[in-house]
Amino acid sequence: MGLLFDSFLAELVLVLFAVFAWLYYYFTASFNHWKLKGVPYIKPIPFFGNLIEMGLHRKTQAEGFRELYHKLDGQMFGGLFQTRIPMIMFRDPELIKHVLIKDFSHFHDRGMPHDIENDPISANLVILEGQPWKNLRLTLNPAFNSSKMRILFHLVKECAEDLCRYLDKYASESENVDLRDILARYATDNISSCAFGVKSNSLKNPHSKFREMGEKIIAPGSWTNMHRLFRYTSPALLKYFNIKSFSDEVTGFFVNVVKETLEYREKNNIERKDFLNLLIQLKKKIDINENDDEEDKNYEDDLEKMDNIDDYSFEEESSTTTTMNGDISTPNGHPKTENGHVTPRKKWLDTVVFDENMIAAQVCVFFLGGFETAATSMSFCLYELSLNQDVQRRLREEIDLVLKEHKGKFTYNALDQMEYLDHVVAGGYYMLQFNPY
Numbered sequence: 001m002g003l004l005f006d007s008f009l010a011e012l013v014l015v016l017f018a019v020f021a022w023l024y025y026y027f028t029a030s031f032n033h034w035k036l037k038g039v040p041y042i043k044p045i046p047f048f049g050n051l052i053e054m055g056l057h058r059k060t061q062a063e064g065f066r067e068l069y070h071k072l073d074g075q076m077f078g079g080l081f082q083t084r085i086p087m088i089m090f091r092d093p094e095l096i097k098h099v100l101i102k103d104f105s106h107f108h109d110r111g112m113p114h115d116i117e118n119d120p121i122s123a124n125l126v127i128l129e130g131q132p133w134k135n136l137r138l139t140l141n142p143a144f145n146s147s148k149m150r151i152l153f154h155l156v157k158e159c160a161e162d163l164c165r166y167l168d169k170y171a172s173e174s175e176n177v178d179l180r181d182i183l184a185r186y187a188t189d190n191i192s193s194c195a196f197g198v199k200s201n202s203l204k205n206p207h208s209k210f211r212e213m214g215e216k217i218i219a220p221g222s223w224t225n226m227h228r229l230f231r232y233t234s235p236a237l238l239k240y241f242n243i244k245s246f247s248d249e250v251t252g253f254f255v256n257v258v259k260e261t262l263e264y265r266e267k268n269n270i271e272r273k274d275f276l277n278l279l280i281q282l283k284k285k286i287d288i289n290e291n292d293d294e295e296d297k298n299y300e301d302d303l304e305k306m307d308n309i310d311d312y313s314f315e316e317e318s319s320t321t322t323t324m325n326g327d328i329s330t331p332n333g334h335p336k337t338e339n340g341h342v343t344p345r346k347k348w349l350d351t352v353v354f355d356e357n358m359i360a361a362q363v364c365v366f367f368l369g370g371f372e373t374a375a376t377s378m379s380f381c382l383y384e385l386s387l388n389q390d391v392q393r394r395l396r397e398e399i400d401l402v403l404k405e406h407k408g409k410f411t412y413n414a415l416d417q418m419e420y421l422d423h424v425v426a427g428g429y430y431m432l433q434f435n436p437y
Contacts, residue, residue, distance in 0.1 A: 023047070026084070033086045034079030041079030042071050049081035055230075065089075082111070082235070108133060113235045119244040120357045121251050124365035139354060140362065142287075143278040151273045152194045153412045159190045160410075166203050179382065181206070184375040188214050191374075195366040197261050197276045213253050214371055217246060254367070258360040275366060279359045381428035395424055 027047045034041035044050050054064040068089060072078035076092035090096045099107045109129040114122035122128075125136055142148065163186045170177050185202035192200040192210045200210035230237045237243070244251060261276065271277055385392045398420045406414040415421075 028084070030084045030086060031081065039077070039079045039088070040072065040075045041081075042068060044081040047083065049083045049085070050087075051080075051082055085111075087111075108137075111235065113238045115239050115242070115244075116357075118242055119251070120255060121361050121364045122245050123358055124361040126365050126369070127245075136358075139282060143275065143282070148278060150412055152275065153415075155193045155274060156190055157410060159186060159193060162186075162189065162203055180375070180379045183378045184214070184371070185211055187371040187375040187378075191367045191370045193274065195275045195363040195370075196257055197265075197272050197274045198257060209253065213250050214367075216250055217368060218372055254364045255357070255360045258363055259356055262356060262359065276359070276363055279354075279362055282354050283356075283359060377425070377429055381425055384428050384431065385424070391424065395420055 024046060031044055031046075042050050045052055048055070050068060051064065053059045053067075054061055059067070068080060069091065072089060072091055076095060077088055077090045080087040080089055090099055110126065111129075112122075112127045114127045114129070116123040123132075125133070125140060128136055163182075166182070167177070182203070185206060188202040188208075188211050189200050192198050192202075198210075200208050202208045202211040205211075226243060230241075230243060258276070262280065264270070265272070265277075265280065385395070398418055402414050402417050403410065405417075
């Protein structure tokens with residue numbers, strides 16, 4: 001016997017109906033948001049909104065958003081819903097330019113949940129929001145300028161030479177190869193060297209730990225499926241149920257690699273010209289933006305040195321020291337200041353917390369965002385070149401001509417002069433549109 005009815009079953013049905021009615025109201029109450037504002041929108045599905053196909057892995061991000069994009073044909077913009085959360089999709093190029101450039105300060109959040117304490121990898125430039133994101137972006141911005149990125153060129157070149165040697169044996173014997181797998185291993189070696197300062201040797205060892213972790217990140221599985229479902233339907237539940245971006249195994253591996261490398265470098269006073277070293281300098285409150293003009297001026301000399309010395313090492317003893325009061329000094333002992341005063345950016349760095357976990361998060365996202373997209377881009381581009389022999393011939397002629405001008409040496413400036421190569425890569429990327437961003 002129940003409290004309100006003679007039948008307990010009847011009361012249970014009533015309670016379930018009430019719960020369902022409340023949930024239905026909760027998830028659909030905002031569905032008039034765009035209608036009330038006079039904005040064209042795509043009719044959402046109760047409880048799921050418009051992103052259910054991507055959440056259930058029925059469609060990739062590229063396919064899902066492309067379909068939603070075409071449903072808004074004829075409109076400059078349109079409304080969507082992530083479960084009950086209103087979203088807007090811009091279609092007009094001028095509006096998109098405003099959002100990404102002029103008004104970007106209002107549109108920088110990606111709506112991706114993060115939990116810095118329990119999920120350290122989530123504290124990266126892609127996922128963070130609000131003031132923490134602004135602080136991190138201002139801190140990291142100098143690490144991605146042209147002079148800093150050029151430092152990585154010879155690490156990439158070193159990996160490329162390994163790839164050429166690896167493919168030579170197959171070419172000499174006219175063997176078929178799984179180029180997609182080889183390029184994925186090559187990309188893994190590149191990113192691990194540039195970001196983590198570690199040689200993963202994935203080309204020689206397909207079962208290297210870096211390659212294994214990379215595969216686990218992109219491979220479908222229960223963890224990946226659950227994370228993706230909640231991300232597209234109810235992102236708030238990710239933090240509530242403590243569902244991390246990646247499994248503890250993957251997160252632990254990358255964080256430990258970073259911490260061990262940091263410890264080794266600091267203990268042995270070693271610098272290596274890579275992305276990780278730039279982050280270490282930020283951790284030490286060194287303004288990595290101060291010497292850009294000097295770096296640009298001397299860059300050609302550095303290139304020539306690296307090209308002509310066979311045993312040139314990317315590792316060297318640190319040329320900076322820390323004074324008693326914590327100021328960063330040059331080899332002559334003078335603090336790095338501007339006109340005798342501490343620079344505004346130096347003051348800014350002194351207020352920012354940039355510890356080992358923050359470094360780990362940045363190099364991890366560097367790896368996660370780079371190895372798969374780079375491998376896929378190269379694979380599709382080579383496939384298109386095999387179908388378009390005239391383009392392949394013209395590209396080969398340009399490469400041969402530029403290398404001849406540089407005495408057979410593949411330098412940064414030589415690469416910069418290969419305009420047709422840039423067009424081919426950009427054109428292949430545009431044609432295939434595999435990346436949703």
